[in-house]
Amino acid sequence: MNVTNEDLDRLWETLRMIGWGAIALVMLTPALAMQFTEEVNWTGEDFVFAGVLLIGGAGLIELVAWRVRNPVIRIGFALCVVAVVALIWVEAAVGIFH
Template sequence: MIANNNGAAFEHDGDLARLWNTLRVIGWCAVPLLLLLPAVAMQFTSEVQWTAMDFGFAGAVLVGAGGLLELVTRMTVRPALRFGAALVVGLVVMAIWAWAVA
């Protein structure tokens, strides 16, 4: 809660908490959709050839990242720490993905 010079208070943490919860739902819904993309692409092109191991690895990375962010959510209440952790986890996921593709 932040007070201005007139003594009126503004509730910013509630808005950020709602945003964070919305992003969590979107993130968990994105995991199966991201796994469906290569499955659909395999039906239309021969350039995408994923095996069950590829889907398992991708699923483990995405679910692991989501689980880590859920842990951060339960351990912290400060929105800046949550969004910072999400940024770091996202960068780590991209680095793992780049390493796996190379």
């Protein structure tokens, strides 16, 4: 089975929509949870940090994807950015490295 650039482009578009939807879900979840429980207590700074990190990472991916036409490079770069964002998120949440 051969994978064509058209198949990879379709995959890329699907991943873009999933990515932006995931960002919206991650930002809305604590806001919604704070309405029902005292255990979730994000401040405005927490939302700003999450927004800058998530939207900034996604914006970087979009910028590179806009300039790079090779879908394999697009997807590979996106995976790298997602890994870095996840590492920063985990470090901020639980402080693995200190």
